[in-house]
Amino acid sequence: MKTAIYYFSGTGNSLKVAKDIASGLESAELIPIAKCIDQESIYCSADKIGVIFPVYIWGMPLIVVEFVKKLITEKNAYIFGVTTCGGMAAGTMKQLDTLLEEKSLKLSAGFVIKMPGNYTPMYGAPADVKQNKMFDKESLKIKEIVEVVNNSGEGPVESDFFLLNMIFSGLIYKAGSKNIPKMDKSFWVDENCNHCGTCAKVCPVNNIEMEEGSPKWQSKCEQCLACLQWCPSEAIQFGKKTPGRKRYHHPEISLADIRVDNC
Ligand SMILES: Cc1cc2nc3c(=O)[nH]c(=O)nc-3n(C[C@H](O)[C@H](O)[C@H](O)COP(=O)(O)O)c2cc1C
Known part of the structure; x- marks a missing residue:
């Protein structure tokens, strides 16, 4: 069973997650979204497809939105998503769910992993001790995710509660991301x-x-x-x-x- 894991990553958190998940699966290929984004449409023949990326302004990076819009899969492909964030993902995974649904595709499971925040215009990198605690938790969560994906499981689509999603991933993301x-x-x-x-x-x-x-x-x-x-x-x-x-x-x-x- 072939798995294609598409990722976007600026500082390596999402790439590390993608690599860790890939190493727990039977046969997984890592593909940078930035490498295929210029294609008119992106056809993927894999049985399982992962989309892994960071949270930006409580939503999906624009390049990942564009990628999902261009993605063409086999009819019964199993799709999972993972987003990494510094604190709060709000409705980011719901956004992926909705985008896929608009294309009659299904997000079978969507996970959020907290990693060190990298938005230096607002804060410096966390202390090494704090980073290491996050990495320990990441390892545990990867095991959960690998189990779900290996079983083609229907997992949760993780998100915060409705009001937070509406304010952060709705209003603020919509206003901020276009800039x-x-x-x-x-x-x-x-x-x-x-x-x-x-x-x-x-x-x-x-x-x-x-x-x-x-x-x-x-x-x-x-x-x-x-x-x-x-x-x-x-x-x-x-x-x-x-x-x-x-x-x-x-x-x-x-x-x-x-x-x-x-x-
Ligand atoms: C432009 C930008 C916006 C971000 N917005 C959020 C956010 O809304 N919520 C959050 O928890 N983290 C936010 N972050 C932090 C990243 O999501 C987090 O550090 C992520 O793990 C980075 O992944 P990467 O190393 O794969 O690039 C933001 C980072 C950047 C660069």
Whole structure:
């Protein structure tokens, strides 16, 4: 039985979850969503399909919404979803459920996993002790998920309660997410930039061009913050608050792992 796991990940949390789930399944292939998104439609012949991605503004990243809209599966494909979040996913999994339903596809199980938050414009990375506790809980949850997926089980579609979903995933997501592509106006580079170009290489959607050795963002940003988080000199900033804040990427995911052009 073939499983295809499509993932999107800026700082490695969702990629780690995707890898861990894949290693518990019989035969699973990992596919970066960013690698196939330019296709007009995305046909997947696998018997089981996983969609794994981070929560952005209490909803799905725009690239993942586009991916689901383009996805074509076999009629009886078993579909599961997993989202990673820093604190609250609200109705993110319900959003995936609804999008699939609109295409007459079914989300058989949708899971939420709390991982270290990576939104540096608002907060620094959690302390290592706190991160490790989250990773321990992640391992336990992966076992649950693998069992459900191996049995093609009908699991829960995890979400918060109705009012929270309505406010955060309804009102705030709808108002905020449409601005995401152009929010890259707030990125800037400080004097520590050594012009290595890591930011351009790690951007999953090729939104960064190097001009005279410096990154220039092209307004098709997903806000994954990969450029800011993986910069070896911590020279990329966003707005006023990021200088000096602790950066984050999953400790078991390397720069080579996260780069979509390596896959
Ligand atoms: C643009 C952006 C928006 C985010 N919004 C939320 C959110 O609404 N709720 C939440 O709990 N975490 C939020 N986060 C944190 C991420 O969902 C979380 O750290 C996730 O595990 C990152 O996954 P990745 O490492 O695969 O990119 C946000 C992160 C980013 C970059």
